[in-house]
Amino acid sequence: MGKYIFGIDVGGTSVKFGLFCEEGSLLEKWEIPTQTEENGKWILPDVAEAILGKWKERGLRKEEIIGVGVGVPGPVSRTGEVPAAVNLHWGYKDVAGELEQALGLKVKVGNDANVAALGEMWAGGGKGAENLIMVTLGTGVGGGIIVDGKIVTGAHGAGGEIGHAILEPGEAEPCNCGNHGCLEQMASATGIARLAGRRLAADSAPSVLRGERVTAKAVFDAYKAGDSVAAEIVEQFADYLGRAMAVYACVTDPEVFVIGGGVSKAGKVLIEVVEKYYMKYAFPACRAARLVLATLGNEAGIYGAAKLVMED
Structure with a gap:
């Protein structure tokens, strides 16, 4: 039985989503607008809602999902905390903690540019x-x-x-x-x-x-x-x-x-x-x-x- 991963790229204008098989094939991609109003308080709830919606639509079981990865435009600590992300109007935000609580899945967070480099190493120009x-x-x-x-x-x-x-x-x-x-x-x-x-x-x-x-x-x-x-x-x-x-x-x-x-x-x-x-x-x-x-x-x-x- 194959397993699945959600890959999320949070930008100042839109949030991009990908549902992947564990070997790296992209099954589906979609995006939603980034709501930066009210200091970006709705961004993570919107992300969680979109993941839960796709999870339900696909009929996936929790044990089939390895976890969720997130790239954000700002510095990120080893524990998935963001001290500030100007383009998202965020001050301190515990991205990994908030999403793990909302989804009940493992969440890993990285700076968007670093995460893009990892993507190019895995499946792109640096493969x-x-x-x-x-x-x-x-x-x-x-x-x-x-x-x-x-x-x-x-x-x-x-x-x-x-x-x-x-x-x-x-x-x-x-x-x-x-x-x-x-x-x-x-x-x-x-x-x-x-x-x-x-x-x-x-x-x-x-x-x-x-x-x-x-x-x-x-x-x-x-x-x-x-x-x-x-x-x-x-x-x-x-x-x-x-x-x-x-x-x-x-x-x-x-x-x-x-x-x-x-x-x-x-x-x-x-x-x-x-x-x-x-x-x-x-x-x-x-x-x-x-x-x-x-x-x-x-x-x-x-x-x-x-x-x-x-x-x-």
Whole structure:
């Protein structure tokens, strides 16, 4: 008799759910809106209600369900407690405790970026690896670090916050975290647009980017078309990211870097240009690490949450 796992990815706009078989196949996925009103007090009751509804609809018995895994956008303690999750309007929240009480099932909770990395290791771009670093290039730069198949959470739940390594301490503009010169300011979608704006303002060199709304996608599209100014911007971005990844590699010696997020839609050219700088800066013993694109997209969180339950 097979067993089942629920994987949950709690986001600021929606909560994604997946029902999995224990060997990893996704049987069904669905989502509900995230009710952040009243300091997010309804989020966990809504999650519990959705799980109980699917449990009943499927006619599952309690002994057939291994447990529930949950990814949330904020730091998470080893016991499944969240000190704060700004996007959910939460202060302290005992996520594991509240859901275990509501469901009577084992519940494991992790930071959403770390959980996504676990998903990519289990069933995505990093499948087969046990030592992996995921780099998520979106509005910010997120990350997740897996060592010997386990998420690196750290003492304060901040393990894997790779976007906040400081690469340019002289940067005048502050990062959202309050520091100056974080990787996130150089390698996120907004960071690439910032680099582009500065480069375009530096002189009048011709570029298809002039007169257009400059986005990370526009920069990479121009780069693929052979635009020399776009090439300078992409090379600068790749230098920052490749250098940061070389530093992380010295600490955990990953088998693979999995690169995801909206910027990764640039595809193979992104991997090629970042790999060039990673190889330039990496400690020789770490140069065997592969750079690959993430493959699970928005489903990485539910896959990783399900895998989290199987970690014990």
